Amino acid sequence: MKPVTIEDIKTFVTAPRGINLVVVKIETSEPGLVGYGCATFTWRHKAVVTAITEYLRPMLKGRDVSATEDTWQTMTGSSYWRNGPVLGNATAGVDEALWDIKAKRAGMPLYELFGGKCREGIALYRHADGASIEEVEDCVRRYLDEGYRHIRCHMGTYGGNAGGRNQQIFTPDNAPDGAYYDPRMYMNSVVTLLGRIRQDVGWHFEMMHDVHERLSPIDTLRLAKELEPMKLFFLEDCLPPENVEYFKYLREQTATPLAMGELFVHPAEWKTIIQNQWIDFIRVHISDIGGLTPARKLAHFCEIYGVRTAWHGPNDITPIGAVAQMHLDISSPNFGIQEFSGFTDEEQAVFPGCPDVRGGYAYLGDAAGIGVGFDEKEAARFPAVEMDHSWLFSRLPDGTSVRP
Ligand code: GCO
Ligand code: MG
Numbered sequence: 086m087k088p089v090t091i092e093d094i095k096t097f098v099t100a101p102r103g104i105n106l107v108v109v110k111i112e113t114s115e116p117g118l119v120g121y122g123c124a125t126f127t128w129r130h131k132a133v134v135t136a137i138t139e140y141l142r143p144m145l146k147g148r149d150v151s152a153t154e155d156t157w158q159t160m161t162g163s164s165y166w167r168n169g170p171v172l173g174n175a176t177a178g179v180d181e182a183l184w185d186i187k188a189k190r191a192g193m194p195l196y197e198l199f200g201g202k203c204r205e206g207i208a209l210y211r212h213a214d215g216a217s218i219e220e221v222e223d224c225v226r227r228y229l230d231e232g233y234r235h236i237r238c239h240m241g242t243y244g245g246n247a248g249g250r251n252q253q254i255f256t257p258d259n260a261p262d263g264a265y266y267d268p269r270m271y272m273n274s275v276v277t278l279l280g281r282i283r284q285d286v287g288w289h290f291e292m293m294h295d296v297h298e299r300l301s302p303i304d305t306l307r308l309a310k311e312l313e314p315m316k317l318f319f320l321e322d323c324l325p326p327e328n329v330e331y332f333k334y335l336r337e338q339t340a341t342p343l344a345m346g347e348l349f350v351h352p353a354e355w356k357t358i359i360q361n362q363w364i365d366f367i368r369v370h371i372s373d374i375g376g377l378t379p380a381r382k383l384a385h386f387c388e389i390y391g392v393r394t395a396w397h398g399p400n401d402i403t404p405i406g407a408v409a410q411m412h413l414d415i416s417s418p419n420f421g422i423q424e425f426s427g428f429t430d431e432e433q434a435v436f437p438g439c440p441d442v443r444g445g446y447a448y449l450g451d452a453a454g455i456g457v458g459f460d461e462k463e464a465a466r467f468p469a470v471e472m473d474h475s476w477l478f479s480r481l482p483d484g485t486s487v488r489p
Contacts, residue, residue, distance in 0.1 A: 088149040089190070090114045094142040094179065096124070096134045099464035101431035105130045105472060106403045108459055109137060109178030111186060113150055120150075120186035121459050123372050123406025124178025126170045128474065136175035140164070145179065151190075153183045157378040168351045173373045180376030181409050181455070189454040195409070196449060199381065199416035206446030207414045209425035210235035210293060210318075214242060218281050225286050232444030235291040235318060235422050240278050243297040243489065244479060245271035254482045263480035264489070268300050272308050279315045291318035291422075293344070298325040298488050299479075302334070309339040318422070319344035319366050319395070325488055326354045332363035344368050347397040355383065359390050366421050370397035371410050380410070384417045393421030400426040404436035408449070408457045411440065415449055423447070435463045 090113065097108040107124040126133050141160060148156060160176045161167050188195040196202060213224035213236050221240050228236050239245070244266030254267045275294060282292065292315065296305055305323040312320060321344040324331055335343060344366035349355050350373050358364055367387050371380045384394055394417055396410040407425070414420050425447065428439045438457040441448045450456055479489040 088151065089118065089186075091145050091148050091150055094137060094145060094182075096137050096178070097459070097461065097464055098130055098134065098469040099435055099467045100470045101435045101464075101467040102400060102429045103470055103472075104401050105469050106401070107133055107174070107178065108403055108405065108464070109182050110459065111150070111179065111182040113186060118186060118189060120182035120184075120189070121405045121455065121457065122178040122181030122183075122185065122376065123403040123409065124174045125372060125402055125406060126174040127401040127472065128477065129171060130469070132171045133174045133178075136171055137178060141175055141179055150183060150186050153180065153187060153378060156180075156183060157375065161375060168374075170350050170373045173350055173375045177372035177374070177376030177406075180378050181372075181405065184377050184409070185405075185454040192453050194449060194451055194453065195412040195455055196416040199412060202415050203418050203420065204415060206448055207411050207420070207423050208235060209233065209423050209442065209445055209447055210237055210291075211425060211427075212237050212239065214239045216241060218278055221278060222282055222285055225282060225290075229286075229290060232446075233290075234445050235293065237293040237295060237321075237424075238279060238282055239294065240274055242476070243295065244268075244299045245274045256482055257484060260484040261480070263478045263484070263486065264476050265480050265482060266299065267482050268304055271299060272304060272311075275308065276311050279312060279317075283315055288316070292316075293318050293321060295321040296323045298322050298348070302328055302331040306331075306335055306338060309335055309341040309343075313339060313341050317341055321345070321366075321368060322347065329354065329358045329363075332358055333361065336361075336363045342366070344395055347373075350374060352379075359387055359392050362390050362392065364392060366393050366395040368395050368397050368424075370399075370402075371413075372402070372406055377409060377413065380413060384413055384419065388417070388419040391419075393419045395421045396423060398424035398426060402426075404428055404432055404439050405455060405457045405459070408438075408440060409455050411447055411449055412455065431467065435460055435467065 093112045095110045109122040111120045215221040319342040342365040346368040477489045
């Protein structure tokens with residue numbers, strides 16, 4: 086039988102919620118058979134589009150669509166230097182689209198190719214935030230009313246706003262522009278915030294917090310110990326990938342569950358931390374590591390070491406990417422929780438087929454493939470935008486530039 090081949094690979098950038106998203110569409114030699122994937126690295130999206138259109142598209146046209154593993158290995162090896170978020174996302178967009186095609190040809194939802202359902206619904210967590218403790222608590226109560234039982238709590242996003250309206254941060258003369266935050270104020274505000282939420286709202290739900298690599302190793306250890314009484318579901322990104330060895334000390338000195346990985350872009354970054362069971366949840370951004378092909382292997386690797394999955398699901402991911410990982414969630418015995426940033430009305434118009442979400446769970450339908458489509462006309466109504474990058478230029482009180 087004549088193989089079905091890749092006819093063309095197209096990329097689209099659309100911003101239905103004001104965040105640049107990158108979609109990959111693979112057209113095949115079989116009329117009407119197309120696949121979609123997510124290649125969203127929103128802070129460098131043009132670089133990803135170039136990597137796909139200038140390198141992967143000419144290289145893959147004419148290839149058999151069924152060779153997902155060989156195509157993945159070829160995409161990854163053919164640049165000699167490999168890994169990293171740009172090539173990872175370019176590879177992922179193609180990889181997810183090929184898995185979408187494979188499941189469509191099989192006439193079944195993708196999770197069936199991954200071994201079928203391990204559960205009926207996918208437990209989700211949402212972000213509660215606000216400029217004051219009261220605002221955050223109101224947000225938590227709203228999510229509890231909607232049925233969510235896992236809620237990440239922040240006051241003033243990453244680095245915090247130090248316990249309500251910005252308290253002054255003392256900077257030196259002529260300090261450069263930047264997104265300043267004070268680690269000590271931030272630490273104290275987190276302990277106060279989470280303590281108040283437990284006192285005022287209660288203990289009948291799971292609570293998380295994302296340190297977002299904003300503290301020094303010793304301070305993050307102190308925070309993890311101070312938060313033990315709050316019985317967190319997990320404390321996330323306590324350290325940057327560059328300091329993963331220090332998780333050894335966190336593990337040895339605190340019982341606060343640890344989640345890590347949204348910044349991982351290389352297998353060497355996650356191997357040791359998982360093998361040593363220094364974390365409890367893997368938080369990888371699946372398109373950063375190259376898509377479903379490597380993510381499945383990572384999920385299996387984690388299962389051996391008792392590490393559960395909590396794939397990165399922020400608002401800078403397409404619904405295609407968000408749902409692709411839900412197929413992994415529903416079919417992984419070591420599923421932990423899925424981060425969820427909601428699907429806006431505009432997004433649902435651009436990406437028809439988003440799953441039902443009710444009572445804190447997502448429910449995948451039985452449509453063949455990933456199950457989420459892409460309406461090019463609707464997408465064109467939301468062209469790429471100039472995004473606000475200011476939060477990325479984070480600085481300590483003395484003006485030192487630090488990771489955001
Ligand atoms: C999270 C993340 C995100 C990232 C964002 C970067 O846990 O959801 O930390 O909020 O900061 O995806 O673009
Ligand atoms: Mg995070």
